[in-house]
Amino acid sequence: MSEAPTQTRATGVLAATCLSTLVVNANTSAVSILLPAISEDTGMGVTTLQWAVTGYSLVGAAVIVTSGSMGDVFGRKRIFQLGLLVFVASCVLIALSSSGGMVIAGRVIQGAAGATILACGLSLLSVANTGSEQLRAVSLWGAAAAVGAALGPLLGGVLVDTTGWQGLFWVDAVVAVLCMVLTYFTVSESRDPNRSRSIDYAGTLLVALTLAPLILALSKGSAWGWASVATIGCFVISVVSGYLFVVIEGRVKVPLLDLALLRNRILVGATIAILIGAGTINGLMYLLSLYFQDPASLGFTPLQAGLATLPATAGLVAIAPLVPRLASRVGGRQVIAAGFLLTAIGFAAVGFVQSDWRYAAFILPLIAIAVGMGLSNGPASSASTACVAENQVGAASGVSNMARYVGAAVATALAATIYGSVIADQTAAGAAKGDALASGLSAASWVMAAISAAGLLMAVVMGRHSTARGTLQDAAAAAAAHTHTLPTSATPVADRAT
Numbered sequence: 001m002s003e004a005p006t007q008t009r010a011t012g013v014l015a016a017t018c019l020s021t022l023v024v025n026a027n028t029s030a031v032s033i034l035l036p037a038i039s040e041d042t043g044m045g046v047t048t049l050q051w052a053v054t055g056y057s058l059v060g061a062a063v064i065v066t067s068g069s070m071g072d073v074f075g076r077k078r079i080f081q082l083g084l085l086v087f088v089a090s091c092v093l094i095a096l097s098s099s100g101g102m103v104i105a106g107r108v109i110q111g112a113a114g115a116t117i118l119a120c121g122l123s124l125l126s127v128a129n130t131g132s133e134q135l136r137a138v139s140l141w142g143a144a145a146a147v148g149a150a151l152g153p154l155l156g157g158v159l160v161d162t163t164g165w166q167g168l169f170w171v172d173a174v175v176a177v178l179c180m181v182l183t184y185f186t187v188s189e190s191r192d193p194n195r196s197r198s199i200d201y202a203g204t205l206l207v208a209l210t211l212a213p214l215i216l217a218l219s220k221g222s223a224w225g226w227a228s229v230a231t232i233g234c235f236v237i238s239v240v241s242g243y244l245f246v247v248i249e250g251r252v253k254v255p256l257l258d259l260a261l262l263r264n265r266i267l268v269g270a271t272i273a274i275l276i277g278a279g280t281i282n283g284l285m286y287l288l289s290l291y292f293q294d295p296a297s298l299g300f301t302p303l304q305a306g307l308a309t310l311p312a313t314a315g316l317v318a319i320a321p322l323v324p325r326l327a328s329r330v331g332g333r334q335v336i337a338a339g340f341l342l343t344a345i346g347f348a349a350v351g352f353v354q355s356d357w358r359y360a361a362f363i364l365p366l367i368a369i370a371v372g373m374g375l376s377n378g379p380a381s382s383a384s385t386a387c388v389a390e391n392q393v394g395a396a397s398g399v400s401n402m403a404r405y406v407g408a409a410v411a412t413a414l415a416a417t418i419y420g421s422v423i424a425d426q427t428a429a430g431a432a433k434g435d436a437l438a439s440g441l442s443a444a445s446w447v448m449a450a451i452s453a454a455g456l457l458m459a460v461v462m463g464r465h466s467t468a469r470g471t472l473q474d475a476a477a478a479a480a481a482h483t484h485t486l487p488t489s490a491t492p493v494a495d496r497a498t
Contacts, residue, residue: 012186013128014137017121020084020179021141022148024114025483027172028056029152029313031107032289033306037165044100046290047219050416052100052107053286054215054409059111061405062207065256065398067116068123069199072192076123077183083116084180091173095166115405118145118484127190138487139473142480149483150310150317153285157306165302195254202248203256209241211406215413222421257402258395266387267396269462271403273336273380274485276455277373278404279411280343280448281482284312284369286412287419288362291441296433298359311363315370316377320478323378324488325470332379332467333459339375340455342368347449351442355434376455378478379467386466386490393487400485411451418444466490 031053039046071079090113094106122141129137159167217234224230249255261267292298292305300308327335346368353361384400385393419440426436468474468488477486 010128010133010137012182013124014140016179016182016187017125018141018144019175019182020080020117020121021484022144023172023175023179024087024117025145025148026152026155027110027168028114028483029149029285030156030168030306031056032285033153033156033302033309034160034165034168035286035289036293037160037302038100038103041165042098042100042103044103047416047420049100049104050219050286050412051104053282054219054413054416055104055108056111056114057282057405057409057412058208058211058215059108060115061211061402061409062204063112064115064119064401064405066199066201066204067112068119068398069195069254070116071120071123072195073197073199075189075191076120076127077187077189079116080120080124080187081180081183083113083120084176084183086110087113087117088173088176088180091169091176095169095173119401122484122486124187124190128187135473139476142476142484142486145483146317146320146476146479150313153289153309153313154303154306157301157303160302198253200249200252200254200256203245203252206241206245206248207256207402210238210245211409213241214238215409218410218413218417222417257399258392261388261392261395261399264387266383266462267399269458269460270380270384270387271400273340273376273455273458273462274384274400274481275403275407276340276451276458277343277377277380277407278482279407280347280369280452281312281316281373282408283411283415283444283448284347285309287415287441287444288312290419291437292359294437297355297437300359308359308362309366311366312370315367316374316482317479319371319374320378320481321475323375323478324382324468324474326375327379327382327467328470331464332383333462333464335379336376336462337456337459339372339377339379340452340459341372342375343372343455344449344452346370346372347445347452350445351449353438353442353445355432355438357438372452373482374478377481378474380458380462381481381485382468382474382477382488382490383462383466384485385487386468397485397487404483411448414447415444418447 035046035049039049067079067083087110090106090110094103097103097106125137125141126134156168159171213234217231221231249257249259288309289305292300292308293302323335346365349365381400385396388396422443423436423440426439468490471489474488477488480486
């Protein structure tokens with residue numbers, strides 16, 4: 001008699017968590033498309049508005065692991081609902097904003113909410129299902145994350161053209177309220193009774209204090225002067241906070257980051273590879289969103305710009321499910337290396353951009369970048385959880401998820417700084433606006449190419465490692481790999497034959 005209600009409840013959990021991850025990832029990927037429209041409405045320059053992107057990722061990096069820990073201790077449903085409530089509040093705050101500062105503040109709050117929704121939503125889904133049903137549910141969650149990330153720019157473009165940039169946040173708020181209602185009626189509360197109630201709040205604060213001054217220095221360094229007191233002071237604060245983070249992590253009962261994991265060469269290489277992949281895709285989306293919409297370059301509408309990014313966003317998701325089988329045949333590190341090489345070539349091609357380029361000239365480089373990222377993301381994400389013992393999989397997944405946020409925050413700030421400073425220098429030197437924009441995009445693309453090329457070294461650092469077999473579950477995990485680390489069929493260390 002209890003089977004039907006249990007099945008209904010599991011379906012409700014699946015609906016609430018998949019819908020929430022779809023809306024969070026769509027929101028995250030859509031915001032770059034909105035920046036020119038927000039800039040026009042609020043009068044704040046797009047270079048400053050990059051904090052709406054980097055601030056979100058910065059806070060997400062600090063909160064993603066802590067929110068999961070809070071769910072284990074205080075109740076996963078309770079913290080998930082809290083995340084949804086804060087997400088709704090942040091959407092309303094942003095939609096009602098009359099200044100760029102309010103938009104940035106709302107996005108910073110939204111970063112905490114989004115990370116909480118993802119961390120606790122996946123936990124709720126895992127405890128609500130067992131065996132093959134759990135694998136199916138997690139795979140669907142991963143597919144929803146991938147679809148949301150791919151559709152975000154297009155959805156953002158449609159809404160800007162039809163409702164104004166505020167429309168995205170009103171829609172997101174409504175969907176999040178629906179998720180809250182579903183969660184209230186279908187999700188049972190759960191905790192981890194075996195987990196210590198100690199939560200590393202100090203580590204969370206120090207992650208933010210490490211990243212915020214670093215990003216501020218990258219954003220303002222060219223204006224302040226790289227040798228100025230303000231710039232050097234930011235770097236010093238970042239270094240000191242990073243050092244204190246390491247000290248604290250070695251002393252707290254349940255650390256945000258288990259420092260012992262850093263002795264694992266495969267995990268370190270995979271984590272840096274994930275950081276590079278997440279950073280470069282976010283940097284690319286920021287650059288293209290601005291360049292495609294600027295009247296002095298292509299002059300696209302937000303909708304046209306959203307459509308124009310599809311070769312990068314949808315292409316990445318489309319190629320990723322095919323990668324696990326390829327990796328199982330030729331080796332994970334070979335696929336990762338090939339992916340970063342192809343990505344670097346794609347960015348280098350964009351580095352040759354000229355002001356007279358039309359959109360057709362961007363298509364092949366964007367496809368190369370998308371395919372390259374698809375090749376590198378999946379195997380790196382799979383390796384990060386397969387290279388540790390089974391009881392460390394959760395911690396390793398937390399490290400890689402934090403790395404995504406760190407990469408997105410730092411690389412976007414770096415891309416924005418290079419793009420803006422080169423444009424300013426070229427304009428001051430008398431260059432035409434179109435030529436200055438092309439020079440800015442070129443310079444930033446070459447830096448992204450160099451960062452992608454550094455990913456080749458990570459394939460060497462990782463060496464040989466276990467790869468996924470290429471199941472349907474692996475395909476979903478690979479598709480979601482640029483947004484979240486999911487378990488795969490790659491054999492954990494403890495399960496391998498000795």
